[in-house]
Amino acid sequence: MKYITIKDIAKKLNTSVSTVSRAFNDKSDISAKTKELVLKTAKEMGYRQNRMAKNLVQKRTYNIGIVVPEFVNSFFPEVIMGAQEVLFKKGYQVLITQSNECYTTELKNVQSLENSMVDGLLISLSSETDNIDYYQDLVNSGFPIIFFNRTYKEIKASKVLFNDYKWAMFATEHLIRQGYKNIYHLQGIKSLTLSKERRRGFVDAHKKHKLTYDKSQVITSGFHMEDGEKIAAQLIENNTIPDAIFAANDQLAMGAMSVFKKHGFKVPKDIAFVGFSESKMGSMVEPPLSSVKQPTFEIGKQAAKLLLDQIEAGTKHTPQTVKLDGELHIRESSLKK
Amino acid sequence: MKYITIKDIAKKLNTSVSTVSRAFNDKSDISAKTKELVLKTAKEMGYRQNRMAKNLVQKRTYNIGIVVPEFVNSFFPEVIMGAQEVLFKKGYQVLITQSNECYTTELKNVQSLENSMVDGLLISLSSETDNIDYYQDLVNSGFPIIFFNRTYKEIKASKVLFNDYKWAMFATEHLIRQGYKNIYHLQGIKSLTLSKERRRGFVDAHKKHKLTYDKSQVITSGFHMEDGEKIAAQLIENNTIPDAIFAANDQLAMGAMSVFKKHGFKVPKDIAFVGFSESKMGSMVEPPLSSVKQPTFEIGKQAAKLLLDQIEAGTKHTPQTVKLDGELHIRESSLKK
């Protein structure tokens, strides 16, 4: 397939490439007549601009890359939509890339985008990622990049985070106030900062209300529904039945809840559940699941804004951290009547 | 931020750019010693390859673009994962783009990717898209592109489709066999081929079983849960109560089901439900929703394979259509006991 270039157009019109180029770039120094003519013949000839060449000379792509670990849950898709809203408005294109919770893929994605494909990066790390050297180097080299949601405390860069500690504490306190006393926490993957923060909120709520708390009440696993199911099955087998469960996400909560229900436990009479990062599914199950709602859309918007600021500021920007708040949506799964 | 180029490396090493270039491209005609030296100093200097320049001269990007209308449902994410699996294996990167069901955005996405960002495109059209001229032109120009799932009959290009007709018919027949006689069909957005096909399956199942069928039994709307809710509310208000509903997707089915339940109807005793494109959520609601499972992962794989074949074949490929089959998962929502 043969590409039409501005050279071809210039030749056909007996003009120069600069004139043609000017026509496409809304420059002032070109007569309306020639401009129109160029645009018309370009269309006729089936011309399509070569972005590679353009980006090469301009050293800008007007592309922004987003790297997320998954999008089976609606969390990341919603964040992306938020980011797209502000980026589109500023004339940026958005290239999304998915690491499938795999560090190697994530790194490949980042490298591929970073190598002059995009002007900046929005990234949420995979659950597998435990080496942040590469990212820190990238940041230090001056590449515009914002970390959101899943990141590490140690990384010195701009971040958009949710106040996990505060809302985990609120969620736990809600259970305590409802009279639950033997509350377990499914914390998901241990190493992530957000898991640590949610766990800290859980523990501190116990301290604040002078409730005894034992380490065995916090259970580590993956983040999927199946993990929740397994944990519930194990608890039942061991006959250690909590009277409430606070999970680090809705998937875990729903997985566990379904197994307990299957074994004849009544929710929330026998055992209550609270999830995190409210999912649509959570409000559809029986009984509807209480959960902490994160401002997904807003996270995306804030991250995008921070990124654009950083691109604008060049090297002289200073890392910033935005911490957002949410809401605790209380539903039947944790409401003692 | 200053970019390090192969020129800089060459200068530092007192060698030529060609030598440096060779070091990075696993060429045979370079001594192991110089190669190692180049790679080492490149790393020290913080060199990162400029893909724009490379792609410009090679006229290849080893990127594949995927354009989807949304990823709030798990359908498209799963398709993407399937596509990624085969694409990654062949050394391709995947750039995803989301149109948010908006034709203008979709077009922007395609144009941005098409302009030398990617070697080929996998696309599923937005529900708003009703003008296919641009796409047909693109295909005719020889650009490698595969349409999947949401497309138009009229487009002459390679496609990966689900056998919507057959499985809509099976789903309807299942309801008929269960003894339901007054079945309504929520068809979602009317204009899409898949909607037409599912509707045709619904109608033909009635014909086959010599059941009377009236046009009012097919209801058009959007594809969201809220649409299902509205339709159900309307039906209840009009006191036209079907004894079964076959919806074009799970969202519609669940939306309608929740409203009927809220109004005291028993599922499936008073009214049965069957969805389409099985979602995880569907199996979590009460009662679990019967649905047609599409081979999402396989759709992605097939589309990717077709695309790679097309890129390989160049201009002399012929359009191909792959039609895939699925399964009908029968659950409580449509099981008369």
Place this chain on the structure above:
DNA sequence: TTGTATGCGTTATCAT
């Protein structure tokens, strides 16, 4: 307003 010439960072061709 238009044309000429140069460079963006890389690979590829052709010498050496």
Place this chain on the structure above:
DNA sequence: ATGATAACGCATACAA
């Protein structure tokens, strides 16, 4: 095995 140089398609400084 290595080096010089011409592309790739475009934008732009400068000249006209």
